[in-house]
Amino acid sequence: MKQTSFAEMRCSVARALDQVGSWWSLLIIRDAMMGARRFKDFESSLGIAKNTLTNRLKELLDNGILKQVEPENGSKYLDYELTEKGRDLAPIIMTLAQWGDKWSVHEDGPSFELRNKRSDEEISRLWPRDHDGTAIDLADVMLSREGRNGQETRTIAPEAGGLNDD
């Protein structure tokens, strides 16, 4: 699926992508977050070829994103479960879902809803914020990174607006 390893790149985005593995892997992680635990759960949710699924699951185990645990139902196969590192991918899945619902909505309407279990309120878009929780305009977000030509600093979306302009 992927011709080049991004692991040796200094950039954290590239390193995150390398650890996750592939598009399919993100959907496997999404399904694990939705309670899939067994090979058959992932297979039936994704409609994916068995050997592709086997390879993707192995990669996620090797990278410490999934782990194998005793099965819940006495099956002879081990179940798959997200590790702490895997659960911590939730903000990535959520930002993808929120973007998809905004820009590529299905004819039947949005497919995702995120709610706070305690208040039953819908959860806002994941967005850059100050430590006090105030949303920041994208135009005010400065990103510094180690690029091929040393340290680079940039306003990432100079023409963009704030959370409420959406």
Add this chain to the structure above:
Amino acid sequence: MKQTSFAEMRCSVARALDQVGSWWSLLIIRDAMMGARRFKDFESSLGIAKNTLTNRLKELLDNGILKQVEPENGSKYLDYELTEKGRDLAPIIMTLAQWGDKWSVHEDGPSFELRNKRSDEEISRLWPRDHDGTAIDLADVMLSREGRNGQETRTIAPEAGGLNDD
């Protein structure tokens, strides 16, 4: 790179991935956020084969994530620029960068830094929050989606903690 189109899937995560295209596309978007505008900018940052880059750029234009604009420097080629839809991918790039810096840090240290231009403060992790800006424990985030078996609702990370447990 990708065998199957995710476009027909109802899930917003799958639809977002389909629109973005590939791992390389995310790095192209990252570079555009860091100011890359010309074919050569992307090529030298990514070390990618010309034909792969050409295909990925075309896909991003077709999906309305990049647009072509008059060149800044009088070159005979058009520049590439993110559209509003493309700039709105910033939270995805940021969550990937923050996860990568936490879980797959390079030996030379974190490669990304996000700051608020106005206050010069570092920006917190992008995290699910209530409308008043209060961070929510991942264990309290309920996700509903249209799955293959109808509407499913789940706590996505029942064992996970809050933003400060990181």
